[in-house]
Amino acid sequence: MSSSRALFYLLWTGTRNRVRRQAARLRHPRYAIAVVLGLGYVLFFAFQNRSTNSDPLALEFAPLFLTLGVVAMLVWSWLFSRERSALKFSLAEVHFLFPAPLSRRTLLHYKLAGTQLVVLLNVVIWVVLLGVRPGLPVVMRAVAVWSLLTTLYLHRLGATFVRTSLREHQAHGARRRAVTIGVLLAVTALLCAAVVSVVVALVQSPPGGELDAFRATLAQPLVQAALAPFQAVIGPMVAADAASWWRAAPPALVVLLLHYLWVIRSDTAFEEAAAAASIEQASRLRSGRPGGRRAGRPRYSRPMLQLSPAGPPSTALVWKNVTQLLRWGNFRVWATAFVSAVAVMLVLGSVAPHMAEAVGVLLVSWAAFLLLLGAQWIRNDLRSDLAKLDLLRGYPVASDALVRAEAAGAALVLTLAQAAMLLVGMAGLWQDPSVDRAWLGVGAIAGAMVLPSLNFAGMMVQNGAALLFPGWVRVTATRGIEALGQHMLTAIAYVFALLVLLLLPAGLGSGVAWLARGMGDMLAVLAGAAVAALALLGESWLMSLWFGSVFTRTDLASAGVALD
Amino acid sequence: MIDVVGLTKLYGDRAAVKDLSFHVAPGEVLGLVGPNGAGKTTTLRSIAGIIVPTAGSIRIAGHDLAAEAISAKRRLALIPDEPQLFDYLTVSEHLSFMARLYGVPDAEARGGALLAELELTDRADSFPPELSRGMRQKLAIACGLLHDPGVLMFDEPLTGLDPLGIRRMKATIKARADAGAAVVLSSHLLHLVEELCTRVLLLRLGTVVASGTIAEIVAERPELAGRSLEDIFVALVGVGDGS
Numbered sequence: 001m002s003s004s005r006a007l008f009y010l011l012w013t014g015t016r017n018r019v020r021r022q023a024a025r026l027r028h029p030r031y032a033i034a035v036v037l038g039l040g041y042v043l044f045f046a047f048q049n050r051s052t053n054s055d056p057l058a059l060e061f062a063p064l065f066l067t068l069g070v071v072a073m074l075v076w077s078w079l080f081s082r083e084r085s086a087l088k089f090s091l092a093e094v095h096f097l098f099p100a101p102l103s104r105r106t107l108l109h110y111k112l113a114g115t116q117l118v119v120l121l122n123v124v125i126w127v128v129l130l131g132v133r134p135g136l137p138v139v140m141r142a143v144a145v146w147s148l149l150t151t152l153y154l155h156r157l158g159a160t161f162v163r164t165s166l167r168e169h170q171a172h173g174a175r176r177r178a179v180t181i182g183v184l185l186a187v188t189a190l191l192c193a194a195v196v197s198v199v200v201a202l203v204q205s206p207p208g209g210e211l212d213a214f215r216a217t218l219a220q221p222l223v224q225a226a227l228a229p230f231q232a233v234i235g236p237m238v239a240a241d242a243a244s245w246w247r248a249a250p251p252a253l254v255v256l257l258l259h260y261l262w263v264i265r266s267d268t269a270f271e272e273a274a275a276a277a278s279i280e281q282a283s284r285l286r287s288g289r290p291g292g293r294r295a296g297r298p299r300y301s302r303p304m305l306q307l308s309p310a311g312p313p314s315t316a317l318v319w320k321n322v323t324q325l326l327r328w329g330n331f332r333v334w335a336t337a338f339v340s341a342v343a344v345m346l347v348l349g350s351v352a353p354h355m356a357e358a359v360g361v362l363l364v365s366w367a368a369f370l371l372l373l374g375a376q377w378i379r380n381d382l383r384s385d386l387a388k389l390d391l392l393r394g395y396p397v398a399s400d401a402l403v404r405a406e407a408a409g410a411a412l413v414l415t416l417a418q419a420a421m422l423l424v425g426m427a428g429l430w431q432d433p434s435v436d437r438a439w440l441g442v443g444a445i446a447g448a449m450v451l452p453s454l455n456f457a458g459m460m461v462q463n464g465a466a467l468l469f470p471g472w473v474r475v476t477a478t479r480g481i482e483a484l485g486q487h488m489l490t491a492i493a494y495v496f497a498l499l500v501l502l503l504l505p506a507g508l509g510s511g512v513a514w515l516a517r518g519m520g521d522m523l524a525v526l527a528g529a530a531v532a533a534l535a536l537l538g539e540s541w542l543m544s545l546w547f548g549s550v551f552t553r554t555d556l557a558s559a560g561v562a563l564d
Numbered sequence: 565m566i567d568v569v570g571l572t573k574l575y576g577d578r579a580a581v582k583d584l585s586f587h588v589a590p591g592e593v594l595g596l597v598g599p600n601g602a603g604k605t606t607t608l609r610s611i612a613g614i615i616v617p618t619a620g621s622i623r624i625a626g627h628d629l630a631a632e633a634i635s636a637k638r639r640l641a642l643i644p645d646e647p648q649l650f651d652y653l654t655v656s657e658h659l660s661f662m663a664r665l666y667g668v669p670d671a672e673a674r675g676g677a678l679l680a681e682l683e684l685t686d687r688a689d690s691f692p693p694e695l696s697r698g699m700r701q702k703l704a705i706a707c708g709l710l711h712d713p714g715v716l717m718f719d720e721p722l723t724g725l726d727p728l729g730i731r732r733m734k735a736t737i738k739a740r741a742d743a744g745a746a747v748v749l750s751s752h753l754l755h756l757v758e759e760l761c762t763r764v765l766l767l768r769l770g771t772v773v774a775s776g777t778i779a780e781i782v783a784e785r786p787e788l789a790g791r792s793l794e795d796i797f798v799a800l801v802g803v804g805d806g807s
Contacts, residue, residue, distance in 0.1 A: 310664075320650065
């Protein structure tokens with residue numbers, strides 16, 4: 001058997017066995033019910049006769065938003081990403097394949113082929129989520145999604161090679177990567193110039209004329225040139241019909257091919273980067289650390305709160321989880337990015353006072369956005385402790401109290417992040433004379449009552465899902481843009497569960513507000529918010545009792561959860 | 565201190581442990597031995613409250629593990645073969661965390677003494693990934709001993725330790741037993757069991773093959789007289805029969 005056939009055999013049997021293991025989980029009723037509900041939803045979604053969005057503004061700016069999304073992802077992968085999961089080999093692959101008589105290029109192709117399985121799964125998910133639209137055959141849409149995901153994955157991989165090369169060899173590595181670094185600097189300079197010209201145009205625009213100024217700036221050759229490579233990548237995705245798809249496909253495929261050549265010619269860097277990633281992986285497995293959301297060692301810093309030995313034992317878990325997040329490698333990056341964004345917006349608001357309201361609305365929207373996705377991003381709870389369930393079960397803490405404590409730590413962090421955004425956002429709105437300040441205050445108080453309960457309920461749902469479906473929760477699952485479709489499905493399921501959970505509190509809150517309307521609108525709203533918050537807490541308490549009993553009985557080995 | 569009656573754990577149709585009963589008194593060290601798949605770890609995990617037995621009852625210091633789980637767990641510690649630590653907590657923070665969980669009043673003094681005993685004092689601000697395998701094992705032991713448990717269980721306690729660490733570990737186990745703790749020690753290292761344990765429980769396929777002191781086991785099978793524990797083990801379990 002040739003080496004490539006052996007690797008193909010490994011890929012094929014590995015995939016087949018993984019599918020079998022997933023199918024075997026369906027013998028458990030909870031998995032079977034979840035699959036039936038999920039498939040029903042997806043099929044409903046797929047066959048729904050969706051009308052094309054006719055909002056001209058949305059149609060005009062959709063490609064731009066997609067382009068900016070791609071730019072943001074790539075900028076992030078260069079500037080902030082410290083993870084090497086694009087190159088993650090399992091411990092068994094490291095032990096068997098690295099010493100085997102295989103060329104670096106063969107290993108690289110093996111890695112790329114393995115990722116294609118994830119990409120293809122996510123292509124199917126995206127095609128279903130995006131739906132079939134008249135004018136563009138399904139195959140063309142699928143190829144468009146495949147091209148986008150593969151290009152982004154290859155870019156992430158290439159970026160990892162360059163970063164590793166620079167870290168390992170510094171000046172020598174920079175010389176070896178001169179072409180890449182040159183292209184990178186040129187694109188960065190173009191993007192910076194484009195951003196500056198857009199910001200200047202917006203600041204100088206008269207009130208109400210921001211949109212026209214924005215359009216005019218986008219038409220400038222400098223901005224067009226800066227966005228051109230990114231627009232080429234998303235071209236087939238935004239094609240409305242077959243003819244425009246055929247026009248957009250060649251540039252997209254050329255960019256894809258260039259990325260492939262860039263990566264495949266980096267085989268020396270591949271070995272260094274893969275070795276580094278594998279050492280990290282081995283260290284992670286040795287220490288029993290799941291997930292790998294944090295790369296490298298944690299930095300020592302004193303926790304913000306000292307833990308006294310006296311007090312309720314379950315608060316120790318809250319302290320542990322908050323400490324975990326504060327020491328997570330990317331936490332400082334996120335915190336810095338957030339503070340910088342707020343500072344930029346505040347400066348923008350003071351330079352152009354008419355934009356203060358827009359800044360406020362944006363920050364309040366971000367806080368609301370975090371309500372939906374924050375519980376998926378902040379995972380310092382049972383999801384990150386899933387590999388240590390045995391250890392947790394040995395603690396002298398009642399199982400329901402333990403589940404509540406795990407959810408509370410993550411909810412606390414999320415609430416603090418939202419509170420910061422809301423405070424700054426409301427400060428912006430406060431400057432707007434058209435906003436009723438009394439109602440703004442009512443909104444702030446109602447938010448302060450409801451947000452902690454809502455976040456706690458959301459985290460409880462996420463932790464419950466981890467306990468009920470440990471085989472599906474991301475313990476060491478693939479990350480990155482190529483797996484975005486899978487994460488979207490999870491997000492949809494989460495939002496649906498949260499909406500169901502909100503029915504009773506919303507009904508009770510509305511009812512109380514209606515009954516209390518005689519006290520005045522503002523007091524009625526506050527009374528309704530208080531009741532809704534209490535109802536949410538009650539629901540969360542009941543969930544914790546249920547999940548506590550599941551926690552006692554969950555056996556990861558029986559659930560077929562592989563932690564490596 | 566430990567009372568196990570009729571312990572049974574089924575995984576589907578397969579019984580990991582069948583109708584197991586034993587008692588460990590304060591100051592005793594019980595050696596849990598048997599081939600792979602004998603049910604040693606399942607027994608330890610059941611006593612530690614990590615898995616729920618299919619049948620049977622377990623009492624820790626008089627507390628029923630099913631009905632009074634919290635009280636029972638406060639009095640025990642399980643030190644696994646693979647140290648389970650949090651990467652993002654330092655050595656001293658692990659001890660603070662355990663002190664709060666178990667309500668240890670003089671945690672600082674006890675923690676300091678334990679770190680000194682286990683030679684971890686100068687690594688108090690280190691994170692687990694920065695420690696060697698042996699040091700992480702020592703930290704897991706410190707976490708287990710901090711609340712001065714009356715029941716101590718060790719699963720392959722010498723894994724990853726250097727010769728000096730092995731000597732210290734044996735001394736630690738012996739000292740805890742001398743201080744009145746009931747100790748259960750699961751190991752494949754029969755010389756360790758022979759050296760430390762006052763009694764032995766020999767398991768095979770989840771059932772008890774022999775139990776008691778080595779003298780009692782030999783008394784029941786005179787043909788084993790004068791033979792080492794390893795020879796007794798092989799004679800009772802059978803060579804190559806680990807299925």
